[in-house]
Amino acid sequence: MATTDLATTPTPSPAASGSLSTTDTPPTQIAGWGRIALPGHEVFGEDLERLSARPTLFRGLGRSYGDSSLPASPSATVVNTTLADRVLSWNPETGMLRAEAGLSLYTMNRLFLPARWFTPVSPGTQFVTLGGMVASDVHGKNHHVAGCFGQHVRAMRMRVADGRVLEVTQRQYADLFWATVGGMGWTGAILEVEVQLQRVPSPWITQHTEQVGDLETLVGRLKEVSRTWPMTMSWIDCLKRGKNMGRGIVFYGRWADAKDAPATFPAWRGEVALPVDAPSWALNPLTMGAFNFGVYRSHIPRHKHAIVGPETFYYPLDYVRSWNRAYGLSGFTQYQCVIPDDAGLRAVVRFMELLTASGAASFLCVMKDCGPEGEGLLSFPKAGTSIAVDIPVKADTAAVVARLNKLVIEVGGRIYLTKDSFTTADDFRAMEPRLDAFLEARQTWDPERRFASAQSVRLFGDDPTGAR
Amino acid sequence: MNTIILGATRGMGRALARQMAARGDTLFLLGRDEDQLAHSAADLQARGHEGLPGTCVCDLADATTFAPALSAANAALGTVDCVVVTAGLFAPQDQLVADLALTWRLFDVNLTGTIVFCEAARPLLLADGGGTLCVFSSVAGDRGRKPVALYGASKAGLSYYLEAMDHTYRGAGMRTVCVKPGFVRTGMTAGLKPPPFAGDPDPVARRVLSAIDRGTPIVYAPAMWRWVMLVIRGLPRFVMRRIGF
Numbered sequence: 001m002a003t004t005d006l007a008t009t010p011t012p013s014p015a016a017s018g019s020l021s022t023t024d025t026p027p028t029q030i031a032g033w034g035r036i037a038l039p040g041h042e043v044f045g046e047d048l049e050r051l052s053a054r055p056t057l058f059r060g061l062g063r064s065y066g067d068s069s070l071p072a073s074p075s076a077t078v079v080n081t082t083l084a085d086r087v088l089s090w091n092p093e094t095g096m097l098r099a100e101a102g103l104s105l106y107t108m109n110r111l112f113l114p115a116r117w118f119t120p121v122s123p124g125t126q127f128v129t130l131g132g133m134v135a136s137d138v139h140g141k142n143h144h145v146a147g148c149f150g151q152h153v154r155a156m157r158m159r160v161a162d163g164r165v166l167e168v169t170q171r172q173y174a175d176l177f178w179a180t181v182g183g184m185g186w187t188g189a190i191l192e193v194e195v196q197l198q199r200v201p202s203p204w205i206t207q208h209t210e211q212v213g214d215l216e217t218l219v220g221r222l223k224e225v226s227r228t229w230p231m232t233m234s235w236i237d238c239l240k241r242g243k244n245m246g247r248g249i250v251f252y253g254r255w256a257d258a259k260d261a262p263a264t265f266p267a268w269r270g271e272v273a274l275p276v277d278a279p280s281w282a283l284n285p286l287t288m289g290a291f292n293f294g295v296y297r298s299h300i301p302r303h304k305h306a307i308v309g310p311e312t313f314y315y316p317l318d319y320v321r322s323w324n325r326a327y328g329l330s331g332f333t334q335y336q337c338v339i340p341d342d343a344g345l346r347a348v349v350r351f352m353e354l355l356t357a358s359g360a361a362s363f364l365c366v367m368k369d370c371g372p373e374g375e376g377l378l379s380f381p382k383a384g385t386s387i388a389v390d391i392p393v394k395a396d397t398a399a400v401v402a403r404l405n406k407l408v409i410e411v412g413g414r415i416y417l418t419k420d421s422f423t424t425a426d427d428f429r430a431m432e433p434r435l436d437a438f439l440e441a442r443q444t445w446d447p448e449r450r451f452a453s454a455q456s457v458r459l460f461g462d463d464p465t466g467a468r
Numbered sequence: 469m470n471t472i473i474l475g476a477t478r479g480m481g482r483a484l485a486r487q488m489a490a491r492g493d494t495l496f497l498l499g500r501d502e503d504q505l506a507h508s509a510a511d512l513q514a515r516g517h518e519g520l521p522g523t524c525v526c527d528l529a530d531a532t533t534f535a536p537a538l539s540a541a542n543a544a545l546g547t548v549d550c551v552v553v554t555a556g557l558f559a560p561q562d563q564l565v566a567d568l569a570l571t572w573r574l575f576d577v578n579l580t581g582t583i584v585f586c587e588a589a590r591p592l593l594l595a596d597g598g599g600t601l602c603v604f605s606s607v608a609g610d611r612g613r614k615p616v617a618l619y620g621a622s623k624a625g626l627s628y629y630l631e632a633m634d635h636t637y638r639g640a641g642m643r644t645v646c647v648k649p650g651f652v653r654t655g656m657t658a659g660l661k662p663p664p665f666a667g668d669p670d671p672v673a674r675r676v677l678s679a680i681d682r683g684t685p686i687v688y689a690p691a692m693w694r695w696v697m698l699v700i701r702g703l704p705r706f707v708m709r710r711i712g713f
Contacts (some may be wrong), residue, residue: 025659044653048652087510087514088511090514
């Protein structure tokens with residue numbers, strides 16, 4: 001494909017002599033954030049329209065944990081969008097942004113926060129792309145007031161399976177829009193995204209943190225603070241059982257008013273990288289317990305108040321650039337589910353009992369109260385309590401996930417596909433009453449499953465050869 | 469600094485233009501595709517360029533586009549402090565061997581087109597007191613090597629020209645910077661297996677920008693390639709005949 005470019009093509013590298021066609025090169029290992037790799041081909045490029053001329057699954061920064069962004073088969077190709085990162089239009093008066101799908105939230109924050117514009121919804125990392133934020137329909141600490149990312153999206157430019165490139169909005173091709181929001185890339189390739197950013201009064205956040213001793217108090221406190229605070233979440237020590245189960249720290253905050261905020265702009269933090277893979281023995285109950293104890297006990301006094309920058313508040317883990325290496329080469333999965341409000345506190349307690357009894361959980365578990373379900377046909381959140389926990393991969397991980405899923409299905413909850421690696425097709429169907437509506441939209445827009453991923457092969461039984 | 473940049477819509481040129489825009493330079497973008505130029509201009513404005521950068525279509529394969537593009541740029545910028553050429557054409561050796569028309573096109577763009585463009589741009593710089601001519605050649609031009617015989621030959625010719633420009637015009641105030649990138653992960657190298665010391669466009673652009681500011685005549689990027697090529701230039705011919713590199 002290189003040969004079709006002339007003057008606007010950058011001078012490339014010299015040393016390589018392989019063919020540019022991916023089909024005659026051996027597959028490479030591609031992994032999500034959980035480091036469980038699958039073989040396939042990954043293509044990078046600036047021109048997403050050209051790269052999707054043959055419909056192909058897109059991936060961004062690879063921060064989905066499991067197989068969401070991985071190829072359906074070793075002969076399949078995925079297009080990495082991160083080189084397509086141009087801002088196409090930006091209105092500093094209205095906060096309307098249109099950009100290529102590979103633009104990262106990291107860049108958006110650096111470009112627009114100085115002018116007091118911020119993403120309407122932020123996940124827990126900045127290392128995500130606009131396209132990925134739509135495909136996962138990400139939610140954040142403000143879900144109970146702002147919903148998911150997708151509802152703030154005004155338009156998308158998409159490549160669909162029949163080869164057309166469409167401008168898709170909440171009115172035009174609305175079925176495609178809401179199937180794509182949270183649709184994990186299965187309905188087409190997102191080329192461009194137009195989104196309304198949020199005006200913030202200052203680039204600082206007023207943050208409160210409270211130490212809480214048990215699960216019941218913690219869940220209650222989350223509900224209470226979310227009535228008056230637009231951003232809430234909590235960290236729980238998920239190694240603790242019995243009366244200490246659910247002890248943790250509740251975080252809540254809001255953008256600081258200009259009069260309360262420092263006059264300076266919060267410094268963007270440097271980063272450190274974890275340079276090596278941790279050996280398999282590094283994560284054991286002793287080290288993890290010590291870490292959790294440290295996080296909990298160092299929180300003195302019990303209630304703290306601070307004005308902090310958004311990186312401190314939203315992205316504490318981004319500080320360690322490759323923290324997933326702490327899980328070593330065998331990798332990890334994240335289990336994230338939502339337990340609906342109508343199942344009551346009892347269901348949350350049962351889930352935590354099951355989780356702690358399994359001994360599978362590692363460091364911290366993140367708990368957050370979600371607002372009502374949005375319109376995305378496969379969007380994760382619904383009114384209830386979201387629980388997310390990292391699980392290092394071991395021989396019994398699939399069985400642990402199956403046990404957790406059984407409880408989640410029983411209480412009417414669901415899991416977050418972006419984190420998932422192990423859920424079975426049957427379990428997913430049982431927890432997703434909207435599945436038929438989604439599959440109908442998929443049948444309309446991609447009847448041949450050209451945009452299949454390893455995850456859709458696992459969850460829908462797609463023919464892995466449909467994606468080339 | 470007022471800079472004309474040919475090839476800013478992609479890859480290393482895109483990264484370099486963004487860094488220039490962020491620090492307050494005034495840019496004028498040249499490239500083959502009007503839409504792509506418009507997109508890149510909007511991107512650069514959002515990234516700190518004062519107003520929309522000017523743009524004009526210019527194609528290294530078509531020498532008739534050079535003069536109009538350069539005079540449009542000159543008119544927009546007033547004075548020209550720097551001319552950057554990152555555009556070029558790459559194809560793997562086997563593809564070039566199999567397609568001699570493509571080989572012809574490669575030399576047309578990388579060698580003839582680039583040199584003629586520089587000849588057309590040189591008077592603009594000299595008229596404004598000199599400034600900097602910065603052109604992307606390649607490490608492939610440093611030694612005749614099996615896997616890049618043809619591409620490398622086009623870049624070797626370009627590197628020789630740039631060296632001579634530097635010798636000839638530095639006294640008159642025009643500094644010539646010859647950039648020799650090693651493997652950099654851009655759309656152009658997509659599908660190729662990155663060798664050791666592969667680089668990314670942003671750090672490469674930082675290095676190039678500092679070379680432009682200082683007038684460094686030759687810059688390898690990433691820096692490691694300077695030492696790699698030092699070794700390769702020193703290898704005896706009987707070794708070069710045997711190895712695949």
